[in-house]
Amino acid sequence: MPEYKGMAQPAKASAEDLKKLRLVPVPDEKKVEEAIRLLDEMRKKFRSFVLAMESCVKCGLCAENCHAYLGTRDPNNIPTNRAELIRKIYRRYFTLEGRWFGKLVGAEDLTLDTLEQWYSYFYQCTECRRCGSVCPFGIDTCEVTMIARQILYWLGMVPKLHVGGGFGIERVGNQSNIPKPGMVDTLEFLSEEIKEEFGVDVRFPVDEEADILYVPSSADYLLNPYTLMGAAMFFTYIGARWTIPSVMSEAGNFGLLFDQRHLMRHLFMRLHDAAANLGVKKIVWGECGHGWRAWKMYLPYFVDRPLRWEITHLHDEVAYYIRTNQLKLDPTKNAQPVTLHDPCNYVRACSPAGPYGHTENMRTIIRAVTVDFREMTPNREKNFCCGGGSAVLFDDPEMYQKRIQFSKTKADQIRATGVGKDGNGILCAPCSICKAQFYPMVEEHELGVEVKGLIDLVGKALVWK
Amino acid sequence: MASINVNGVEIEVDEDGFIQDPDKWNEEVAKYLAKTEGVEEMGEDHWKVVNYLRDYYLKFQIAPMIRKLCKETGFSLKYIYELFPSGPAKGACKIAGLPKPTGCV
Amino acid sequence: MSYFIVQILPYIALTIFGLGLLFRLGRWAAARLLGTSHEITLAPFPQTPWQAGWIFVREIALFRNIFFFEPTLWVGAWPMHIALFMVLGGHAVGFYFLGEQFVYIGMSPELSKFMSNLLGSVFGMVLLLGLIYLLVRRVSLGRVRQISNPSDYLHLVLLIAIVAVGDIMRYFPQYGMHYEEVYEYFKALILLQPVPEFVFHNVFFITHMLLVQILMIVFPFSKLVHLFGMFAMRWIENRVHTDPAPGLPNVDVAAARAKGTGLPSAGGAA
Numbered sequence: 001m002p003e004y005k006g007m008a009q010p011a012k013a014s015a016e017d018l019k020k021l022r023l024v025p026v027p028d029e030k031k032v033e034e035a036i037r038l039l040d041e042m043r044k045k046f047r048s049f050v051l052a053m054e055s056c057v058k059c060g061l062c063a064e065n066c067h068a069y070l071g072t073r074d075p076n077n078i079p080t081n082r083a084e085l086i087r088k089i090y091r092r093y094f095t096l097e098g099r100w101f102g103k104l105v106g107a108e109d110l111t112l113d114t115l116e117q118w119y120s121y122f123y124q125c126t127e128c129r130r131c132g133s134v135c136p137f138g139i140d141t142c143e144v145t146m147i148a149r150q151i152l153y154w155l156g157m158v159p160k161l162h163v164g165g166g167f168g169i170e171r172v173g174n175q176s177n178i179p180k181p182g183m184v185d186t187l188e189f190l191s192e193e194i195k196e197e198f199g200v201d202v203r204f205p206v207d208e209e210a211d212i213l214y215v216p217s218s219a220d221y222l223l224n225p226y227t228l229m230g231a232a233m234f235f236t237y238i239g240a241r242w243t244i245p246s247v248m249s250e251a252g253n254f255g256l257l258f259d260q261r262h263l264m265r266h267l268f269m270r271l272h273d274a275a276a277n278l279g280v281k282k283i284v285w286g287e288c289g290h291g292w293r294a295w296k297m298y299l300p301y302f303v304d305r306p307l308r309w310e311i312t313h314l315h316d317e318v319a320y321y322i323r324t325n326q327l328k329l330d331p332t333k334n335a336q337p338v339t340l341h342d343p344c345n346y347v348r349a350c351s352p353a354g355p356y357g358h359t360e361n362m363r364t365i366i367r368a369v370t371v372d373f374r375e376m377t378p379n380r381e382k383n384f385c386c387g388g389g390s391a392v393l394f395d396d397p398e399m400y401q402k403r404i405q406f407s408k409t410k411a412d413q414i415r416a417t418g419v420g421k422d423g424n425g426i427l428c429a430p431c432s433i434c435k436a437q438f439y440p441m442v443e444e445h446e447l448g449v450e451v452k453g454l455i456d457l458v459g460k461a462l463v464w465k
Numbered sequence: 466m467a468s469i470n471v472n473g474v475e476i477e478v479d480e481d482g483f484i485q486d487p488d489k490w491n492e493e494v495a496k497y498l499a500k501t502e503g504v505e506e507m508g509e510d511h512w513k514v515v516n517y518l519r520d521y522y523l524k525f526q527i528a529p530m531i532r533k534l535c536k537e538t539g540f541s542l543k544y545i546y547e548l549f550p551s552g553p554a555k556g557a558c559k560i561a562g563l564p565k566p567t568g569c570v
Numbered sequence: 571m572s573y574f575i576v577q578i579l580p581y582i583a584l585t586i587f588g589l590g591l592l593f594r595l596g597r598w599a600a601a602r603l604l605g606t607s608h609e610i611t612l613a614p615f616p617q618t619p620w621q622a623g624w625i626f627v628r629e630i631a632l633f634r635n636i637f638f639f640e641p642t643l644w645v646g647a648w649p650m651h652i653a654l655f656m657v658l659g660g661h662a663v664g665f666y667f668l669g670e671q672f673v674y675i676g677m678s679p680e681l682s683k684f685m686s687n688l689l690g691s692v693f694g695m696v697l698l699l700g701l702i703y704l705l706v707r708r709v710s711l712g713r714v715r716q717i718s719n720p721s722d723y724l725h726l727v728l729l730i731a732i733v734a735v736g737d738i739m740r741y742f743p744q745y746g747m748h749y750e751e752v753y754e755y756f757k758a759l760i761l762l763q764p765v766p767e768f769v770f771h772n773v774f775f776i777t778h779m780l781l782v783q784i785l786m787i788v789f790p791f792s793k794l795v796h797l798f799g800m801f802a803m804r805w806i807e808n809r810v811h812t813d814p815a816p817g818l819p820n821v822d823v824a825a826a827r828a829k830g831t832g833l834p835s836a837g838g839a840a
Contacts, residue, residue: 011480047601048610048806054598055799058722059647060714061640075716084717097721097791105792106719133612134639136629137800138807140610160480164567175568182525189533200832211819219569222554225532239826240818252569281819288569297609310814320816326823346613352813353614353621381614391569395481395555432569464833 005113007120008398013163018156021166021263025156032110036093038151039086043094049147052139053090056080062131062141067384068124071405076121079131079141085118086148119157122148124402126389127257127290128344133381145390146260153258161394165254166263173270174218174250180206183246186221187228194229200464202236204228209279210243214314215271216286217251217432224435226452227287230459231314237462238321242284245274252291252432256298257390264294268302271295275309283311287453289345289431290390296350313350315430318458319361322368328463334370336426337419338457339449341376341410341438342383343431351381365454366428369461374417384409386429388437404444407437411445420448430454471497483565487522490562502556504549511548511560513538518561528558528566572770575780580759583783590790591798598802608811615811625808630800646707650700656693657736664690665756668749687740694740698733701726725792732781735774745774 003009015025026034043050062079063069069077076082084106091098091107098107108114125145132140152158165175172179178186187204194202214235220228235242248270255264275283285292292313300307321327340362351358359380366373376383387406394400419425420442427449429438438451468477469484471494477485482501484490495515499507507515517538521529528534531553535542542553549556554566616622628634633651637644663671664686672682705726708714739746751768758765769775789795 014480043601045602045604047598047603048803050598050601051799051803051806054594055793055796055803057793057796058714058717058719059636059643060711060717061636061643063713063717065639069713075713078713078717081717095791101721103720104724105721129612132610132807134635136633136635137796137803138612138629139803140612140807143610161567164565168567176527176570177564177567178527179525182527185525186530186533189530189536193532193536199834201834202832211821217569222528222530222566222568222570225530233832236832237826238818238821238823239829239831240821254568284818297611301604301609312814312816316813316816317818321823328827348613349611351613351615352617352811354617356816357614357813359614393569436569465830 003398004116004120007117008124008402009116009120009396010123010159010161010392010394010399011396012119013158013160015156017160017163017167018158021163021170021259023153023156026154028112031112031115031155035115035151035155036089036110038154039090040094042147042151043090046143046147048140048143051137052083052141052144053087054095055137056083056087056139057137059136061134061136065134066131067128067387067409068126068406071387071408072124072402076117077124079125082121082125083141083144085114085121086144089114115152115155115157118148119152122152123159123392123394123399124406126344126385126387126392126406128385128389129348130344130382130385133348146256149258150260158258159394162254162258162391165252165391166259168218169250169254169263169267173246173248173267175252175254176218176222176250178218178221178249180246183221183244183249187244190225190229190232193225194233198233198459198464200233200236202229202232204232205243207246207278208243210241211281212240212242213275213278213280213283213309214242214244214286215248215251215283216244217288217291218249219252219288219432219436220286223439224287224432224453224456226456226459230453230455230457231286233459233462234314234318234455237327237464243278243280245271245278248274250291251286251288251295253294254391256290256294260298264298265302268295268299271299272303272307280309283309284317285311285313287314287430287432287455289343289433291432293345293349313346313358314455315346315358315361315365316356318455319356319364322364323356327368329368329458329461330463331369331371331461333461334426334457335372336424337372337374337417337422338366338370338426338428338452339374339376339414339417339419340366340379340454341386341414341427341429341434342380343429343434344383344385344389345431347381347383362430362454365458369457370426372419374419376413376417378413384413386410386431386434386437387441388433391433393433393436403437404441407441407445411441411447414442414447414449415445423448425449426457427451428454428457469497479565481559481565483559484562487562487564490519494562495560498560498562502549502551502559504556504560507560508548510538510540510544514540514545514548514553514557515561518557518563522561522563528554528563572776575776575783576755576769577759577765579780579783583786587786587789590787591795594790594795595798598799603806608809610807611809611811612807616808617810617812619810622808622810626801626804629804643707646700646703649696650704653693653697653700656689657697657733660686660690660693665749665752668753691740694733694737698730698737701730701733705730721792725788725794728781728785728788732778732785735778735781739774739778745772747772747775 088108089110097105127142129142168175168177347359430453476489633648669683669686670679
């Protein structure tokens, strides 16, 4: 499956898999007709999508600004061309010029092959929004990808990896499929690890009544111990009453990546209920890029009732306590050269401008907890994606090769900072998808750096006495 | 749905070769799956990792944190990669009969 | 044929242009803005309406993104667009005031006419060169060729033809038209009267008119509506959005540190 007529594709979820999410795949002979109907629905729903379809002038500025195109040099990975895969269909069925002048304006009939092409290329886009950010008009090609993935999901064409996350969300409230006992066991283990390494007593309260609800990324339970440890140490250090909810144990939200309405809302409602039941006063978010975007930018609309809690990101809180000089930190605890990878969703989808926005807060933190911090170029909202964004974390051989290509631009950026020259550098990538992408990619590109979160470094630098 | 045949027993696997029903797992199945993951001979250390993963999974329905796996088996991550070239999450878990990890992994 | 182009087609072209635009913009307006309308706001988020306004100015009037990310494109695109608006404005005021528009800012009528001619000549040439530059770029850069449809070239060719004919009339007075003549022509058109006889003798004028009217008819059904699209898009993308204040509830760091939370001697975690 990982290839269709020469196009790399992630392995698709089977009909049985989709059934578990209560979705019946559309049979092949009806797919085209149904896709056109769904596209029609989408264009009436999203004005920004209509504008993306109708006002691109094909200037080509996005091409050299897309890591996917830079890494693969595949013309269909030029952002506007990727959108053109839908645009040519859109023109053909929904515009006069497309209906009358077809070829001249680049309009085309929809076929099954085109749908397979969508499936291949819209899962090569990492929804990093760099093209939208550099577009002279601000056309959000990321949203085109989101809409394409939504339609494909409704047709029954969706990666197994994403659907797997979907099961977990519905079954236990996180994408990694971790039930509460597994979670508690891991947290107890980490408590011991903290005691052993840092000599402090730090507990991870789960489902307790508290002031603060902390939602870590579920991938932290499997791969990123120091991110969980760092957060717990921070909360303990400042004497906060905090807790981790077990029914909604996911900072991410794969719904954003393939089922924007139904599945995304499911997790939103779980969070809403968890916060209400535990009587918290504020919700603090862990290190997850796409998830933070989902919760920060999408949740208020989806919950559709006035929210009683403010939701902030852990980075914003830590930066606040650093700015107000309330934390005693020893940057020499992180003495290695370190560079910061700006997760796309923080810097291009979530951060306010100005010195107290998320983008600058990350720098406030990293400067306070490390000795030798080196910026990448370009950085902040001009930063390039890690190449795994929107969970393009497929391990099918063909897609894995693509991931290596997608991360090429990033690898060049990291190399240029020189942090890995002596093989002891730190690549701070405070987002679970970035981490999951970088763990293998720093090896593939031989970058000589270790991948860490930002809170990992805070935890290490805290001075307790 | 694909399937593999181990000593005459048909076992369903998904597209990536992960077995579907963890109860069907036994040592013969593990040896069979090991070959598909580039492990020719299951040594003592291989079994130590696989058995730990399996016990943990039966207890908690999830793979342990990689750090915990290293700590409990006493092996470094590097050594685990030497044992299982395709890594602890995909290689070792598959041989131990766990489902494929999902999410940001 | 000439009669059709200068006497009848203008009404048809204008009608199609007007209704076509209404149709197109109406479609945009009919598509909904879902949610809080902040889902796809681009970060860094402006914190005040003034900051949001500055992004509009920066991108729409100065093409800052193009300048920053592909200066070689900006060199052609920005002067071309500026010249285009100057030329359009020049047509309107030049013909209406018969070249004496600058009298209102204190010039003599002769100087005003001279300035009007000079500006027209300069911007007419900048516009032509800009368009040719863009066409050459589209043909010669592989990645831009890969994203181009036939219509993308045709739009440029049409614009170049219009401007080239216009420039010929401007640079070679023997082929041109006087301000007064154009004034009279449009007056007749507007008053729904027969147009003056002399327009039929100027083949360049008729060609210019024909091409412009083709453009007007094509405009609402082409990517050229980016003129409006960019405002509509930026209005969605660049919005004020502020964060809740940081600071955690019931947290007193100084007290916690004085108590030594987390330290083994304090008897465990808080």
